[in-house]
Amino acid sequence: METLTIKKRRQPPIKSIEKxxxxxxxxxxxxxxxxxRIRKMPGSSYNHNKIGANIIIALGQxxxxxxxxxxxxxxxxxxxxxKLNQVLYPDALVVYQKPEFWNGRKDVLLNPILIVEVLSPxxxxxxxxxxxxxxxxxPTFMEYVMVRQDIKEVETWYREETHLxxxxxxxxxxxxxxxxxxxxxxxxxxxxNIEF
Numbered sequence: 001m002e003t004l005t006i007k008k009r010r011q012p013p014i015k016s017i018e019k020x021x022x023x024x025x026x027x028x029x030x031x032x033x034x035x036x037r038i039r040k041m042p043g044s045s046y047n048h049n050k051i052g053a054n055i056i057i058a059l060g061q062x063x064x065x066x067x068x069x070x071x072x073x074x075x076x077x078x079x080x081x082x083k084l085n086q087v088l089y090p091d092a093l094v095v096y097q098k099p100e101f102w103n104g105r106k107d108v109l110l111n112p113i114l115i116v117e118v119l120s121p122x123x124x125x126x127x128x129x130x131x132x133x134x135x136x137x138x139p140t141f142m143e144y145v146m147v148r149q150d151i152k153e154v155e156t157w158y159r160e161e162t163h164l165x166x167x168x169x170x171x172x173x174x175x176x177x178x179x180x181x182x183x184x185x186x187x188x189x190x191x192x193n194i195e196f
Contacts, residue, residue, distance in 0.1 A: 017085065021108065024078075033087035041089060047149040047194055048118045052091045055116055055147070058189040059094065069097045070181055073109070080108045083137040092116040094181055096140075111140040114180050118147045132157070143180035152191055 014036035015023075024031060030041040052075060059072040075091045080102045087108065094114040102108040115135055117127045127146060135141050144157040154170045158179045170176045175184035 017080075017087065020087070021105065025107070030076075030089055032089060033085075035085040042120070042122055044118075044120060045149065047196075048091075048120055050194060051118050051147055051149055051190060052116070054190055054192050054194075055145075055185070056092050058185050059092075059183075062183050062185065066183075068181070068183075070113075071095045071099065078108050079112055079115075079135075079138070080110055081134055081137050082110070084134055086134055088131060088134060090115045090135075091118045096181075110138075112138065113140055114143045114145065114178060115141065116145045116147065118149055120149065143178060145176075145178070147190065149194075150196060152187055154187065154190065 015033075015038065016036075017033060020031070020033045020038060024033075031038045032041060033039075056072050056074055059070075062068070063070045063072065071094065073093050073095065075089055077093060078087050078089055079093065080087050082102070090112070093109070093112040093116065095109070095111060096113045099109055100111040102110055117131065119127055132144055135144060142159045146155045146157075148154070152172050154176045156168050156170075156176065156178065157165045158168070160166050168177070170187060173187050175186055176190065177184045
């Protein structure tokens, strides 16, 4: 009688957050960290990158013009969620007044108030579900902005109470109201020079 040998699938080694951060500094690619496991981030399209840049430029101009105490930061900024021991890369984020960093590391932020994700076909489900659930564990996090890149559509989720989020969808033209930071940004600025 033959015996069937089943090979166990090899799991990637569990790493400490410190080891992950040391490796990430040297890596040409981005990786997110999930309590010891590392996940490579997919590349992004021109529209994805352009929309992210448009949002960062528009927010930066509004903050500077109105002398607001907010800072907008690009997609290279890591966000650490201590409750989950997780490190994520949003497409853009906003901090109110002073940024707080994990263990004094300037590359690992703790206190975003608003997070932007530009949705991609391969990551939309993850951004809408798992990533949003993770972000909800950040005490300062008040608003999630999901931006489509295939059509003009922006969805915001604003935290009204601890476990109560209000969803608003904006289509075509007009203004996207960002309640957490008390401003609006035009759809035309978000989708400037984007061809669908």
